Structures are given as C-alpha cells and as structure tokens.
Amino acid sequence: MAPRWSADHLRLHQQLLRQPLLLPQGARLLLAVSGGQDSMALAGLLLDLKRLHHWCLHIWHGNHRWRQEANQQAEQLLQWAESQEIESHCDSWQTPIHTEAAAREWRYSCLEKQAKALACSHVLTAHTATDRSETVLLHLARGSHRKGLASLSSARTLVENITLVRPLLCFSRSDTSRICAELGLPIWLDPSNTDPRFSRNRIRTEVLPVLEQLHPGASRRIAAMAERFEAEEESQQQLLDLALQTLLGADQKLKRRELMAIGQVNRELLLLNWLQRQGVEPLGVEQLNQLWPQLEISRGANQMELAKQQILSWNKHYLWLINPPLRWGDGGAGDYLPQFEQLPELQA
Numbered sequence: 147m148a149p150r151w152s153a154d155h156l157r158l159h160q161q162l163l164r165q166p167l168l169l170p171q172g173a174r175l176l177l178a179v180s181g182g183q184d185s186m187a188l189a190g191l192l193l194d195l196k197r198l199h200h201w202c203l204h205i206w207h208g209n210h211r212w213r214q215e216a217n218q219q220a221e222q223l224l225q226w227a228e229s230q231e232i233e234s235h236c237d238s239w240q241t242p243i244h245t246e247a248a249a250r251e252w253r254y255s256c257l258e259k260q261a262k263a264l265a266c267s268h269v270l271t272a273h274t275a276t277d278r279s280e281t282v283l284l285h286l287a288r289g290s291h292r293k294g295l296a297s298l299s300s301a302r303t304l305v306e307n308i309t310l311v312r313p314l315l316c317f318s319r320s321d322t323s324r325i326c327a328e329l330g331l332p333i334w335l336d337p338s339n340t341d342p343r344f345s346r347n348r349i350r351t352e353v354l355p356v357l358e359q360l361h362p363g364a365s366r367r368i369a370a371m372a373e374r375f376e377a378e379e380e381s382q383q384q385l386l387d388l389a390l391q392t393l394l395g396a397d398q399k400l401k402r403r404e405l406m407a408i409g410q411v412n413r414e415l416l417l418l419n420w421l422q423r424q425g426v427e428p429l430g431v432e433q434l435n436q437l438w439p440q441l442e443i444s445r446g447a448n449q450m451e452l453a454k455q456q457i458l459s460w461n462k463h464y465l466w467l468i469n470p471p472l473r474w475g476d477g478g479a480g481d482y483l484p485q486f487e488q489l490p491e492l493q494a
C-alpha cells in the first residue's frame with residue numbers, strides 16, 4: 147500500500163535528517179514503545195518513513211508489570227507490531243518496580259542490551275516538546291543548573307556506537323494524539339500518567355494549564371527555550387573542553403590552584419565538566435556552593451577527602467538536578483544513590 151504522507155510525516159522526516167540526529171540510509175533502529183500515544187504516533191510515522199531510507203525498524207516494549215492488564219497489553223502491542231511486519235521484542239520485570247527512577251534505569255539497560263544484540267546504531271524514544279517543558283519546569287523548581295534547563299536533548303550517546311535520539315521533540319502531546327487518530331493507531335493508556343503522586347503529573351495537569359491560560363503558547367516556548375539552551379550547551383562544551391586541557395596535570399588530575407584562580411562561574415562549569423568526564427554525575431547548585439569553601443581553605447592532602455565525605459553525606463538526602471529520579475509519593479527526592487565513591491581526586 148502507498149504511504150499516507152502528511153505534514154507530520156514531512157516534519158518528522160526533516161527532523162530525522164537534521165543534525166545532530168542524522169539517521170543514515172539503511173540504519174538499524176530500535177524504537178522504545180510503551181503503547182501510549184507518543185510512542186504509537188512515532189511508530190506509525192516511522193512505519194511509512196522507513197521505506198524511503200531503507201531503515202530497519204525494531205520495536206522494544208518494557209513490561210513493568212505495574213498493573214494486572216500489563217501482560218495482556220504487552221501481548222496486544224506485540225500482535226499489532228506483527229500485523230505491521232515489524233520485529234518486536236519485550237522484556238518483563240520479574241518483581242514489580244516501585245519507583246519511576248528504577249523503571250527508567252531498567253528500561254535503558256534493556257534498550258542498551260537489545261540494541262547491541264540487534265546491532266542497532268540508534269535507539270529512539272518518543273519524548274515530545276510537552277515532555278520537555280514539563281522536565282524544564284521540574285528542574286527549575288528543584289534549582290537546576292543551566293544544563294538541567296537544556297534537558298531532554300535531541301540526541302546523545304547511549305553507549306559506544308549507539309545513539310539515543312528523540313525525534314518527536316518538535317511535536318506536542320496534542321499533535322501525537324491527533325496523529326494516532328489520523329493514522330488509526332491503537333493506544334494503550336497508562337493510568338500512572340494521571341497519578342497525582344508523581345510531581346510530573348501535577349505539572350502536566352495543574353501547572354502547565356495555568357501557565358497556558360496566563361500566556362498561551364507557554365509550553366511551546368519553554369520547550370523552544372530548552373532547545374536553544376541545548377545548542378548553547380553544546381557550543382559551550384567545546385570551549386570548556388579546550389579550557390580544561392590547560393588545567394589538567396600529566397596524570398589528568400585537575401590542578402586545584404589554577405582552578406581556584408578562575409572566576410566563580412567558569413570555575414564551577416569546569417569542575418562540573420571534569421567531574422562528569424570522570425563518570426561522576428553533576429552536582430546541584432546548592433551542593434556546589436557548599437563544596438567551594440572546603441576547596442578554598444587549604445587543608446593539605448586531606449582536603450579532597452573531606453569534600454568527598456561531604457558529598458557522600460549529601461548523597462543520602464540530595465535532590466538530583468539533572469535527570470532527577472522521581473519516587474512514588476514523595477514528589478521528587480531520589481531513592482537511588484550514585485557512585486560518589488568514584489569521586490576523583492584533585493591535585494593538592
């Protein structure tokens with residue numbers, strides 16, 4: 147059957163061929179499909195577009211087993227994929243997952259494994275501009291660093307040779323609802339999306355509607371702002387990488403004295419950048435503010451050890467600023483501990 151081209155197909159098509167996404171001809175793609183309207187809309191559009199570029203499309207579904215109907219829904223979703231001649235894969239969590247953060251971590255580790263097994267170069271998720279606005283508002287409320295305001299980047303490296311892309315960031319949630327209706331796609335609703343125990347859901351159902359009433363188009367503009375921040379972050383990253391080279395000793399340790407001589411904002415950015423390179427997740431603004439006095443007073447060799455202990459103790463109560471894990475019921479404080487034992491040493 148001839149593809150049903152629409153303005154939405156064209157918009158997605160342009161997005162997929164744009165930097166930094168740039169899906170090459172013949173690419174092997176793994177699409178994460180929850181069965182909700184966003185991922186179904188992306189699946190529907192890709193089904194038509196893939197023929198143009200000879201993309202090989204696989205679908206992956208993660209069954210969290212949060213609800214009784216979950217197995218049946220997973221089954222129906224796989225049947226739908228089969229009817230569309232798409233190869234589909236499903237993983238089921240053995241014991242029910244209770245936190246969004248744990249569920250997300252599990253999904254990404256499955257996607258990573260599956261993409262490797264299928265030799266896929268790209269993993270696609272169906273985050274929309276509306277998801278982006280919600281995430282920005284969440285991060286703002288938690289006092290995010292600027293990076294958190296550039297969140298839900300359109301593309302990033304998932305693991306070596308596998309890129310995670312979010313091609314639907316140029317669509318809103320009302321677009322995906324319309325696309326599903328127009329393409330006659332089935333949707334499996336997830337009641338947890340309206341559960342008020344998640345702060346994201348309250349931002350979606352209470353905060354954004356008020357902002358839209360006050361300033362129509364607010365959600366779209368917040369997402370556009372995040373996109374702009376993402377581009378600025380990228381160019382700033384290049385400058386930071388260059389500057390960081392001048393602050394590293396031969397052993398790749400950061401030279402404390404030289405770092406402390408730099409103005410506060412750039413100093414913070416350089417420290418965050420260096421920590422990230424060492425695999426340590428970024429600290430929040432409040433944590434950084436508490437860390438500096440410790441680094442400023444010279445306490446000899448133990449100085450970094452003290453800073454490290456401080457971070458470990460914050461760790462128990464921290465608020466994640468970039469990728470904040472959300473916990474059932476508590477509106478934001480995280481429940482998983484990052485590996486701060488790996489905090490790298492600064493030079494004395």
Ligand SMILES: Nc1ncnc2c1ncn2[C@@H]1O[C@H](COP(=O)(O)OP(=O)(O)OP(=O)(O)O)[C@@H](O)[C@H]1O
Pocket residue numbers: 177178179180184185206207208209210246250253270271272273277
């Ligand atoms: N159960 C699932 N199975 C497969 N893919 C999923 C599942 N849940 C979410 N996804 C993928 O992730 C996208 C975003 O979903 P959602 O916003 O619910 O997750 P999230 O936890 O906020 O994701 P992230 O942490 O990546 O921001 C979906 O559009 C879909 O592509």
